[in-house]
Amino acid sequence: MLKDAIREIRRFGEETGIIEKKVLLLFSGGKDSSLALYILKEAGYDVSALTFFHKWSWPEVIKWGMKFTKSLGVEHYLVDLTEGLRRVSIGRKGPICVHCKKIMLWNAKWFALNNGFEILAKGDNANDKIVGTLLDQCPGDIRLCEIPKIGIPIFRPLIKYKAIEVEEMAKEARIEPYRMYEHGRRKQWREGCPLQYIDEDARITEELMDLAFRINYEVSKIARKFKVRVSVRVPSFEVMCWNCNEKVLEEVKSIVNRET
Template sequence: MLDDVVREIRKFGEKTKIIEKKIVVMFSGGKDSSLTLYMLKEAGFNVSALTFFHKWSWPEVLRWGMKFTKKLGVEHYLIDITEGLLKDAVGRKGPICVHCKRVMLKNAKWFALNNGFSYIAKGDNANDKIVGTLLDQCPGDIRLCEIPKIGIPIFRPLIRYKASEVEKLAEEAGIKPYRMYEHGRRKQWREGCPLQYIDEDKRITEKLMDLAFTVNYEVSKIARKHKVRVSVRVPSFEIMCWNCTEEVLSEVKKVIENFSRGTL
């Protein structure tokens, strides 16, 4: 299946002539963006990786991503968006991902334009399509969106493939991203960032961002040990877990108690 998909992407690139252009992939280190980068490289595209991080990013995931791009042999640019995220998110209500994605896309656009890239590629799959969004209203093939409002064409090579298909393709390619064993905001495994666990009805503050990271970093150690998915919302300390046992819940509650007492 992987060989067929790579051939199809190369055929599309040759038809549209984007295979001749410089493309920067928004690379988070997750399965979708890793597979996107891998397949474009295999198909012969001129690709580089662009990773945005901030002081609350998972360090293990960042290190894994750097090793992955080095092995793949592609240029990898890293940009710290801590300052921009604080400016855009603090004082507003969540989910913080809405504010963060806006900061990342804006920075990706200007990075691409200022460094000779003609296209931005994203790892969106068919499960990410949302009715009414600009990218999903593109005329013609939605893999390539050139709506002027965005400012630079967006290439989404996986947008026709369901999450389950992406899973199989990544497995065939031998892509195994580092897992923090987060709960994610959907049942479909969607890791990314501890800031997503700030309670959505709360005003975002830097203190809450720090708390979301420190609590969930400790909880992730428990989750990895037991191979279950656990995260904790803050400041409510609501526990979210898939397939948790009483033992896991007891360990997580102990972490929360320590944070409440100020001992962690």
């Protein structure tokens, strides 16, 4: 499947002419964006990676991502969004991911345009499609979408592959991203950053952002030790856990008790 995907993406790039253009891929260090980067590189694209981070990002994930892009021989840019995230989030209600994604897309657009990139790529798979979104209403092949409001073509090489197919191809490519063993906000294991665990009805403050990072970073150590998925919402301190037993919950609650 992986070889077929690489051949197909190369064919698509040659037909559309984008294989000759500079591509900037939004790279989180997760399985989807890592596979998308791998496939584009193997297919012969002139691709670079762009990672946004902030003071609350998981440091281990960033370090893994830097090693991965180095192994591919891909140029990797890192941009600090801390000040921008503070500005658009503090004082508002969650989910904070909504505010963060707007900042990332805006900054990605201008970073690309100011540095000679002609295509912006994302690692979205078929399970990420949302009815009504502009990217999924593009005429023709939805892998490549031009939206005047965005100002730069968006390329999604994995959008026709289901999450389970992405998982299979990542295994074939031996891509094993660093896991924080987060619970995730959905059943599909989607790691990101600890700020996603701020309660949606909470008014966002920097103290709350610091707390979300601090408590979930400690909880992630427990989750990794027991190979389960755990996260804690703040400020409600709701414990979310997949496959936890009493021993795990006891250790997690000890972390929570230290913060309350």
